[in-house]
Amino acid sequence: MRLCLTNPDHGYYAGGKDPLGTSGDFITSPEISQMFGELIGIWFVTQWMAQKKPSHYNLIELGPGRGTLLDDALRAIQAFPACAQALKRIHLIESSSTLRELQARKLCKVGSLRLGDDNLWRGSGNLGCPVTWHEDLKTLKREESDVPFVIAHEFFDALPIHKFERTCEGWRELLVDSCSKTLHSIPASPSTSTGISASAFQLVRAKGPTPTSIAITNSSPRYQSLPIGSRFECSPDTFAITRDLSQRIKAGGAVLIVDYGPEKTIPIDTLRGIRKHKIVSPFETPGTTDLSADVDFQGIKEVALDEKCDVYGPIEQGVWLQTLGIGARAEQLKASQSTVQGCHRIEIGQKRLVESNHGSMGKAYKFMSILRKDSPIPVGFGGDIQD
Ligand SMILES: C[S@@+](CC[C@H](N)C(=O)[O-])C[C@H]1O[C@@H](n2cnc3c(N)ncnc32)[C@H](O)[C@@H]1O
Incomplete structure (x- = not known):
């Protein structure tokens, strides 16, 4: 699975094509509606406030795809100037050079992408803070004063089992x-x-x-x-990354995981291939078929608890987005549309993200958050805004 997905020459994510979108193999929530990334950005603002507004923090995204989620999240964060100013660095964990280019195009100033002496790609982010790419978490150094806010959307399901x-x-x-x-x-x-x-x-x-x-x-x-x-x-990589992230948030920060998988049980026979928006055999045309397996949320929870962190969720995506205010945001966006088609597009996106019927993502996808011990209950998981 590792070879098929990330081998630098023949892996699915190494190929020159963009796998996302209608002409690719799959579509993801941030690509369906801007509201998804915006509400995740708002969630990080609520965490920043709950943690007594640290004067500096970093954003880390694991598997950023086209960079759409982060772009939308950053726009939402900008509506809170003190929180936007405290953002010092963005780190992106990405194995695909094709997607790295797309992410740079969306998130960085034109022409700013450079390969550093340490072999890491860097760009100058649109908001002014530096963006660094890492092929895996190992090259992202840990500083004791770090306050990392981490998002992993549809990342863990791509790790080998x-x-x-x-x-x-x-x-x-x-x-x-x-x-x-x-x-x-x-x-x-x-x-x-x-x-x-x-x-x-x-x-x-x-x-x-x-x-x-x-x-x-x-x-x-x-x-x-x-x-x-x-x-x-079982995905040992998932557990190793969870342990690493849980250790990184000891001085503050938060991890938000969004993925599909059973709420309470261990995944059984879920390995699948995905090609042109259809489920196919995972053995079909290795290296050109996306591979995915359900995420073991209870296994992630076990590791984070072992690291003495607090864990919230998994909670269904539809419930989480509604609690964060997707209804109000959709109304706001519709009010700014000049055409009926524009309003219709927003409604369709909202339904697809929230509803539980076939083809919608509201029930199958779940949100989980990891926080340092004795943190207040986070917004979206039963807690209130702390300011
Ligand atoms: C299914 S896509 C999700 C993209 C994005 N989060 C979204 O929702 O649109 C998986 C992402 O994880 C990256 N990825 C997959 N396996 C990886 C690995 N082992 N290390 C780093 N990045 C990986 C892919 O290149 C891609 O950006």
């Missing part, structure tokens, strides 16, 4: 193998089982324990209580 099955002999890892061998193949997920026979790859059960199956199945009591025949998926 491992998959396991509990047999009478113990836990076995499910591995990807070539179809040329006559082994018993296992559908990667029920919804994609028909596509698998046409592909060159299949899932097979390891004959004995693997180092990964031993390490992961013993890593949480949640796995140990599962009965024989159970399967589950």
Whole structure:
């Protein structure tokens, strides 16, 4: 999954194309309506206020896509000049050079993108603060005085997973193998089982324990209580990044995660390919098909609690956006439209973000926030604005 998505030569996100939008493979909430990013920007303002208005903070986005979410969030933050002035740096975690270019075009002054001696790309942000790109969090140095406000929207679902099955002999890892061998193949997920026979790859059960199956199945009591025949998926990268972020907000800051995945249970058979807005086999044309798996929100919570942080959510996107005031913002935007089509477009966007019917995102996507211990309950998760 890692190779297929981020290999610098052949990975899905390394290719020269923009995967987002109607002509790409998928569409995301910020691309549907500006209200999504704006309300996330407002949420960061409420956190800045709740944390006694620190004089400096950084914004970090993991997997910023076209930069649309951040662009909209920054516009909302600008409506609060003291909060906008306290923003000192923007850090973007992005593995795709194509998307990095698009992000720079949206967020930085024209022609300001440069490769530094430390091999990091930098630009001068439209609001005046510097923007730095990192291929992963490891190159983003930790300063004790840092106050990072972090957003990860549809990032964790793109991180590689491992998959396991509990047999009478113990836990076995499910591995990807070539179809040329006559082994018993296992559908990667029920919804994609028909596509698998046409592909060159299949899932097979390891004959004995693997180092990964031993390490992961013993890593949480949640796995140990599962009965024989159970399967589950686990993304160690997700947990490592959650631990890293939880440690970074010890002196203040906040993490906001938005993604899809079950509210209470462990993801089971969710690995899928996404191509031209359709779910396909994850084994179809590796490197040109997007791959995704449900996010394990309870696993993220377990790690953040272990780091002595407070965790709120997961809460459905529709509920969160309504609490943050999407209804009022939609009315405001409609009032500024000069055409019926303009108003209609805003209504359609609002419905798609909030409603739970097929094709809408209000129920499937969830919001979760990680804050340092003993923080007030955040807005959108049951708390009130603290000023
Ligand atoms: C599904 S897109 C979401 C984009 C954006 N957040 C949005 O909602 O429009 C995933 C984003 O994460 C980036 N990405 C995926 N895997 C990554 C990884 N392992 N490291 C850094 N960035 C990654 C992709 O290049 C892309 O920007």
